[in-house]
Amino acid sequence: MAKKQTRKQLIFEEAAKLFRDKGYLATSVRELADKVGLEPSSLYSHIKSKEEILQKICFDSAQKFIDGINEIEKLNATPSEKLKALIALHITIATEDSTSVTVFNDEWRHLSQDVLKEFLVLRRDYESRFKNIIKKGIELGEFKNINPSIALYTILTSVRWLHYWYKPGRQLSPTDIEKDICTLLIKGLKE
Amino acid sequence: MAKKQTRKQLIFEEAAKLFRDKGYLATSVRELADKVGLEPSSLYSHIKSKEEILQKICFDSAQKFIDGINEIEKLNATPSEKLKALIALHITIATEDSTSVTVFNDEWRHLSQDVLKEFLVLRRDYESRFKNIIKKGIELGEFKNINPSIALYTILTSVRWLHYWYKPGRQLSPTDIEKDICTLLIKGLKE
DNA sequence: GTCTATACGATGATAGAC
DNA sequence: GTCTATCATCGTATAGAC
Numbered sequence: 001m002a003k004k005q006t007r008k009q010l011i012f013e014e015a016a017k018l019f020r021d022k023g024y025l026a027t028s029v030r031e032l033a034d035k036v037g038l039e040p041s042s043l044y045s046h047i048k049s050k051e052e053i054l055q056k057i058c059f060d061s062a063q064k065f066i067d068g069i070n071e072i073e074k075l076n077a078t079p080s081e082k083l084k085a086l087i088a089l090h091i092t093i094a095t096e097d098s099t100s101v102t103v104f105n106d107e108w109r110h111l112s113q114d115v116l117k118e119f120l121v122l123r124r125d126y127e128s129r130f131k132n133i134i135k136k137g138i139e140l141g142e143f144k145n146i147n148p149s150i151a152l153y154t155i156l157t158s159v160r161w162l163h164y165w166y167k168p169g170r171q172l173s174p175t176d177i178e179k180d181i182c183t184l185l186i187k188g189l190k191e
Numbered sequence: 192m193a194k195k196q197t198r199k200q201l202i203f204e205e206a207a208k209l210f211r212d213k214g215y216l217a218t219s220v221r222e223l224a225d226k227v228g229l230e231p232s233s234l235y236s237h238i239k240s241k242e243e244i245l246q247k248i249c250f251d252s253a254q255k256f257i258d259g260i261n262e263i264e265k266l267n268a269t270p271s272e273k274l275k276a277l278i279a280l281h282i283t284i285a286t287e288d289s290t291s292v293t294v295f296n297d298e299w300r301h302l303s304q305d306v307l308k309e310f311l312v313l314r315r316d317y318e319s320r321f322k323n324i325i326k327k328g329i330e331l332g333e334f335k336n337i338n339p340s341i342a343l344y345t346i347l348t349s350v351r352w353l354h355y356w357y358k359p360g361r362q363l364s365p366t367d368i369e370k371d372i373c374t375l376l377i378k379g380l381k382e
Numbered sequence: 383g384t385c386t387a388t389a390c391g392a393t394g395a396t397a398g399a400c
Numbered sequence: 401g402t403c404t405a406t407c408a409t410c411g412t413a414t415a416g417a418c
Contacts, residue, residue, distance in 0.1 A: 007401090022300075023214075023216065023300070023301075025214065025216040025217055026216055026301070028392075028393065028394085029393080029394060029395080030392085030393085030394095038401090038402075038403095039402070039403060039404080040394085040395085041395080041396075041397095041402080041403075041404080041405090042401065042402050042403070044394095044395070044396080045401050045402075046401085049394080049395080050394065050395090080381065083380070106297070109213075109214065110214075110217065134380075137380075141382055142381065142382060143380050143381060143382055144374060144375075144378070144379075144380060144381070144382050146371040146374055146375060146380070147363065147367075147368075147371050149356065150363075150368060150371045150372060150375070151371070151375060151380060153352040153353075153356060154349045154350075154352070154372055154375055154376070155349075155380075156352070157348050157349055157351050157352045158345045158346075158348055158349040159345075160348050160351075161344040161345070161347070161348045162344075165340070165344060172338065172341075176338075177338075177341060180337040180338050180341045180342070181341060181345055183335060183337055184335075184337060184341070184342060184345055184376065184379075185345070185375065185376075185379065185380060186379050186380050186381045187335070187379040187381060188335075188375075188376065188377050188378040188379030189274070189325075189328075189334050189335060189337070189342060189346075189376060189377050190271065190333065190334060190335070190377045190378060191332060191333060191334055191335050198383090219410080219411065219412085220411080220412060220413080221410085221411085221412095229383090229384075229385095230384070230385060230386080231412085231413085232384080232385075232386085232387090232413080232414075232415095233383065233384050233385070235412095235413070235414080236383050236384075237383085240412080240413080241412070241413090
């Protein structure tokens with residue numbers, strides 16, 4: 001049932017790759033049409049607009065992070081364990097679906113006003129929940145007393161290069177990467 | 192002598208802000224002209240092209256990082272101390288000149304082919320020198336034995352959110368931020 | 383240096399035949 | 401659903417008068 005790739009799916013996939021490689025604005029509808037083997041106008045039988053594609057990518061990715069943090073919050077676990085799970089979540093999403101995540105990370109600002117607003121609400125909410133876990137850890141004395149926002153953003157962005165470096169064929173598996181990044185962020189680089 | 196702001200300087204400054212806020216491609220020459228109070232065509236008495244501005248921003252920023260690492264490599268210091276100095280360098284540049292750094296970070300890919308190539312050579316060289324300091328630290332047993340590339344990119348990107356969060360008026364000074372980020376990356380979040 | 387006027391290509395998107 | 405034809409708009413940049 002989910003075996004056959006519809007043309008619509010193909011369009012979204014090729015668009016994601018182009019958006020990732022060149023950026024949303026630098027990707028033309030003509031170029032996308034070319035990639036999927038259609039005339040530009042034919043695309044519009046499948047999509048409403050170029051922005052519709054960006055919207056889907058951004059909100060689908062956002063949903064993955066939200067689903068992840070929903071599960072993690074439910075865990076009966078310490079803040080340390082939750083933080084580890086969050087880092088793992090980011091690494092999993094970044095390695096399993098690197099194309100979408102790149103677009104989600106870098107191109108969201110080209111969403112049109114109303115949609116952008118909606119997107120930023122989701123993001124702010126996610127960040128706030130992530131930060132609460134850090135705060136709780138500090139409160140309980142599990143974490144060092146550093147500024148929670150600084151910790152949050154440092155951790156959030158410190159996995160944002162993965163999509164650009166990680167290639168499925170590499171010697172390092174996502175698990176290896178996760179181990180090193182967790183070590184670095186939680187125990188520090190210093191021996 | 193450097194007191195008077197020339198119109199050319201004003202153009203570059205306003206362009207940097209627009210590129211930062213909207214992205215290079217989303218910024219039109221018409222809009223830039225409007226910001227500096229000129230007709231679009233008049234800009235071309237001061238600049239050769241829109242891309243010339245992007246080039247200047249990217250290469251000027253690159254030079255700051257290169258100057259910084261030049262000095263740090265000369266220090267008679269341990270890898271730990273050099274790493275701290277490198278993190279401080281990134282934070283200083285990101286807080287003192289956040290506009291340019293944002294553009295440098297996010298918009299370099301819109302440089303045209305030849306210039307882009309040149310830029311990537313500089314970046315690769317910088318990253319390689321940064322990585323060597325990490326490798327040396329691992330070799331000497333000062334740092335944990337984690338993958339040097341992972342450490343490099345985690346550290347590099349972990350200061351890349353600053354320009355978006357840091358406002359000169361904040362309660363936290365660049366020194367405070369530097370302290371927390373260094374603690375997090377070097378000693379880890381865990382107490 | 384600044385202006386008005388404009389070239390001219392690329393853009394996202396639509397109309398309507400098949 | 402796909403095509404050809406086309407639109408309106410906007411992009412960077414230039415020409416030439418003042």
